[in-house]
Amino acid sequence: xxxxxxxxxxxxxxxxxxxxxxxxxxxxxxxxxxxxxxxxxxxxxxxxxxxxxxxxxxxxxxxxxxxxxxxxxxxxxxxxxxxxxxxxxxxxxxxxxxxxxxxxxxxxxxxxxxxxxxxxxxxxxxxxxxxxxxxxxxxxxxxxxxxxxxxxxxxxxxxxxxxxxxxxxxxxxxxxxxxxxxx
Numbered sequence: 001x002x003x004x005x006x007x008x009x010x011x012x013x014x015x016x017x018x019x020x021x022x023x024x025x026x027x028x029x030x031x032x033x034x035x036x037x038x039x040x041x042x043x044x045x046x047x048x049x050x051x052x053x054x055x056x057x058x059x060x061x062x063x064x065x066x067x068x069x070x071x072x073x074x075x076x077x078x079x080x081x082x083x084x085x086x087x088x089x090x091x092x093x094x095x096x097x098x099x100x101x102x103x104x105x106x107x108x109x110x111x112x113x114x115x116x117x118x119x120x121x122x123x124x125x126x127x128x129x130x131x132x133x134x135x136x137x138x139x140x141x142x143x144x145x146x147x148x149x150x151x152x153x154x155x156x157x158x159x160x161x162x163x164x165x166x167x168x169x170x171x172x173x174x175x176x177x178x179x180x181x182x183x
Contacts, residue, residue: 003033004125005040007067012047015063020056041128048133061138065158068142076102077150084151090114093151103147104171114175116144121164121171134165141173148175 013021024047031043051060080102087093094107094114106117123140126132141158148156154177161172 003040004067004071004123005031005035005044006033007070008044008047008063011063011067011070012051012060015066016051016056016059020051020054020059024050037124038128041125041132044125044136045129045132048135052133052135057135060135064136064138065142065145068139068144069146070142071139072143072146077147080147080151103144106170110174114148114177116158116171116173116175118164118171119169126165132165134163137163137165137171140171144173144175148177152177154178 012024027050028043028046031040035043048060048064051057079100080097083096083100083102084093087096091109094109097103097107098105103116104118104122106119108115108117118140121127126136137160140163141160145156145158148158157176159174159176161174162168163171
Protein backbone atom coordinates (compact mmCIF):
# COMPACT_ATOMS: atom_id res chain seq x y z
CA UNK A 1 0.00 0.00 0.00
CA UNK A 2 1.29 3.45 -0.84
CA UNK A 3 2.28 5.81 1.93
CA UNK A 4 -0.18 8.42 3.16
CA UNK A 5 1.98 11.08 1.52
CA UNK A 6 1.97 9.29 -1.85
CA UNK A 7 -1.81 8.73 -1.67
CA UNK A 8 -2.33 12.39 -0.79
CA UNK A 9 -0.15 13.71 -3.63
CA UNK A 10 -1.71 11.32 -6.16
CA UNK A 11 -5.19 12.40 -5.04
CA UNK A 12 -4.28 16.08 -5.31
CA UNK A 13 -2.85 15.50 -8.78
CA UNK A 14 -5.99 13.61 -9.92
CA UNK A 15 -8.58 15.96 -8.37
CA UNK A 16 -7.08 19.40 -8.79
CA UNK A 17 -5.97 21.40 -11.78
CA UNK A 18 -2.44 20.96 -13.08
CA UNK A 19 -1.90 24.60 -12.16
CA UNK A 20 -2.84 24.00 -8.50
CA UNK A 21 -0.71 20.87 -8.30
CA UNK A 22 2.28 22.59 -9.92
CA UNK A 23 1.88 25.60 -7.61
CA UNK A 24 1.90 23.25 -4.65
CA UNK A 25 5.11 21.54 -5.78
CA UNK A 26 6.67 24.90 -6.65
CA UNK A 27 5.87 26.25 -3.18
CA UNK A 28 6.71 23.20 -1.08
CA UNK A 29 9.09 21.25 -3.29
CA UNK A 30 9.27 17.50 -3.40
CA UNK A 31 9.54 15.31 -0.34
CA UNK A 32 10.97 11.82 -0.30
CA UNK A 33 8.62 8.93 0.49
CA UNK A 34 11.24 7.79 2.97
CA UNK A 35 11.06 11.02 4.98
CA UNK A 36 9.99 10.58 8.58
CA UNK A 37 6.27 10.35 9.28
CA UNK A 38 6.53 13.69 11.10
CA UNK A 39 8.02 15.39 8.01
CA UNK A 40 5.43 13.79 5.73
CA UNK A 41 2.61 14.92 8.03
CA UNK A 42 3.97 18.47 8.15
CA UNK A 43 4.23 18.50 4.35
CA UNK A 44 0.60 17.36 4.02
CA UNK A 45 -0.53 19.99 6.53
CA UNK A 46 1.45 22.71 4.73
CA UNK A 47 -0.10 21.61 1.42
CA UNK A 48 -3.60 21.74 2.88
CA UNK A 49 -2.94 25.20 4.35
CA UNK A 50 -1.69 26.42 0.99
CA UNK A 51 -4.67 25.03 -0.93
CA UNK A 52 -7.60 25.49 1.48
CA UNK A 53 -7.52 29.27 1.28
CA UNK A 54 -7.92 29.33 -2.49
CA UNK A 55 -10.84 28.85 -4.81
CA UNK A 56 -9.66 25.23 -5.07
CA UNK A 57 -11.00 24.27 -1.61
CA UNK A 58 -13.76 22.02 -3.02
CA UNK A 59 -11.20 20.23 -5.19
CA UNK A 60 -8.98 19.84 -2.11
CA UNK A 61 -11.88 18.28 -0.20
CA UNK A 62 -12.49 15.91 -3.13
CA UNK A 63 -8.78 15.03 -3.16
CA UNK A 64 -8.80 14.25 0.55
CA UNK A 65 -11.94 12.12 0.22
CA UNK A 66 -10.33 10.27 -2.67
CA UNK A 67 -7.24 9.73 -0.53
CA UNK A 68 -9.42 8.20 2.19
CA UNK A 69 -11.02 5.76 -0.25
CA UNK A 70 -7.52 4.43 -0.94
CA UNK A 71 -6.56 4.28 2.74
CA UNK A 72 -9.08 1.66 3.88
CA UNK A 73 -7.81 -1.88 3.44
CA UNK A 74 -9.58 -4.37 1.22
CA UNK A 75 -9.67 -6.83 4.12
CA UNK A 76 -11.75 -4.41 6.22
CA UNK A 77 -14.14 -3.90 3.32
CA UNK A 78 -14.46 -7.66 2.78
CA UNK A 79 -15.06 -8.29 6.49
CA UNK A 80 -17.77 -5.61 6.54
CA UNK A 81 -19.44 -7.13 3.48
CA UNK A 82 -19.59 -10.52 5.21
CA UNK A 83 -21.06 -8.95 8.35
CA UNK A 84 -23.68 -7.20 6.23
CA UNK A 85 -24.69 -10.50 4.63
CA UNK A 86 -25.04 -12.10 8.09
CA UNK A 87 -27.19 -9.28 9.50
CA UNK A 88 -30.98 -9.23 9.46
CA UNK A 89 -31.18 -5.42 9.29
CA UNK A 90 -29.02 -2.30 9.40
CA UNK A 91 -29.09 -2.08 13.21
CA UNK A 92 -27.86 -5.67 13.50
CA UNK A 93 -25.18 -4.95 10.89
CA UNK A 94 -23.95 -1.91 12.82
CA UNK A 95 -23.88 -3.95 16.03
CA UNK A 96 -21.72 -6.60 14.31
CA UNK A 97 -19.44 -3.85 13.00
CA UNK A 98 -19.15 -2.38 16.51
CA UNK A 99 -18.25 -5.79 17.93
CA UNK A 100 -15.44 -6.03 15.37
CA UNK A 101 -14.37 -2.41 16.07
CA UNK A 102 -14.82 -1.51 12.41
CA UNK A 103 -15.60 2.15 11.94
CA UNK A 104 -14.62 3.15 15.45
CA UNK A 105 -16.91 0.79 17.35
CA UNK A 106 -19.62 3.43 17.88
CA UNK A 107 -21.82 3.10 14.79
CA UNK A 108 -25.54 3.74 15.17
CA UNK A 109 -28.62 4.92 13.30
CA UNK A 110 -30.09 8.38 13.78
CA UNK A 111 -33.01 9.56 11.67
CA UNK A 112 -32.38 6.87 9.07
CA UNK A 113 -28.71 7.73 8.66
CA UNK A 114 -25.64 5.91 9.89
CA UNK A 115 -23.66 7.92 12.42
CA UNK A 116 -19.96 7.06 12.62
CA UNK A 117 -18.22 8.17 15.81
CA UNK A 118 -14.54 7.88 16.60
CA UNK A 119 -13.67 8.60 20.21
CA UNK A 120 -10.01 8.85 19.24
CA UNK A 121 -8.20 9.84 16.06
CA UNK A 122 -7.05 6.63 14.36
CA UNK A 123 -4.90 8.34 11.75
CA UNK A 124 -1.19 8.72 12.46
CA UNK A 125 -0.75 11.78 10.21
CA UNK A 126 -2.54 14.37 12.43
CA UNK A 127 -0.79 13.02 15.53
CA UNK A 128 2.54 14.16 14.06
CA UNK A 129 1.56 17.83 13.62
CA UNK A 130 0.75 20.29 16.39
CA UNK A 131 -2.18 21.97 14.60
CA UNK A 132 -3.36 19.83 11.73
CA UNK A 133 -6.00 21.46 9.57
CA UNK A 134 -9.50 20.07 10.24
CA UNK A 135 -9.93 19.92 6.46
CA UNK A 136 -7.70 16.84 6.63
CA UNK A 137 -10.62 14.93 8.18
CA UNK A 138 -12.31 14.70 4.79
CA UNK A 139 -9.90 11.80 4.33
CA UNK A 140 -11.89 9.91 6.98
CA UNK A 141 -15.09 10.82 5.16
CA UNK A 142 -13.62 9.10 2.10
CA UNK A 143 -12.70 6.07 4.21
CA UNK A 144 -16.32 5.82 5.38
CA UNK A 145 -17.60 6.40 1.86
CA UNK A 146 -15.67 3.46 0.42
CA UNK A 147 -16.63 1.22 3.34
CA UNK A 148 -20.37 1.79 3.14
CA UNK A 149 -20.68 2.15 -0.64
CA UNK A 150 -18.84 -1.16 -1.00
CA UNK A 151 -21.02 -2.86 1.60
CA UNK A 152 -24.31 -1.56 0.18
CA UNK A 153 -23.06 -1.85 -3.42
CA UNK A 154 -24.35 1.64 -4.22
CA UNK A 155 -23.12 5.20 -3.72
CA UNK A 156 -23.40 6.84 -0.31
CA UNK A 157 -22.78 10.41 0.79
CA UNK A 158 -20.69 11.06 3.87
CA UNK A 159 -20.98 14.36 5.71
CA UNK A 160 -18.29 15.49 8.13
CA UNK A 161 -20.24 16.73 11.17
CA UNK A 162 -17.45 17.45 13.66
CA UNK A 163 -13.95 16.21 14.43
CA UNK A 164 -11.29 16.05 17.09
CA UNK A 165 -9.18 18.37 14.93
CA UNK A 166 -12.02 20.92 15.24
CA UNK A 167 -11.69 20.69 19.02
CA UNK A 168 -14.54 18.23 19.58
CA UNK A 169 -14.00 15.25 21.88
CA UNK A 170 -14.85 12.86 19.03
CA UNK A 171 -15.12 12.67 15.26
CA UNK A 172 -18.66 12.40 13.89
CA UNK A 173 -19.61 11.54 10.32
CA UNK A 174 -23.07 11.00 8.86
CA UNK A 175 -23.60 8.39 6.15
CA UNK A 176 -26.58 9.05 3.90
CA UNK A 177 -27.64 5.88 2.13
CA UNK A 178 -30.59 4.21 0.48
CA UNK A 179 -31.02 0.65 1.60
CA UNK A 180 -34.45 -0.68 0.75
CA UNK A 181 -33.41 -4.33 1.12
CA UNK A 182 -32.77 -4.14 4.86
CA UNK A 183 -35.14 -1.43 6.10
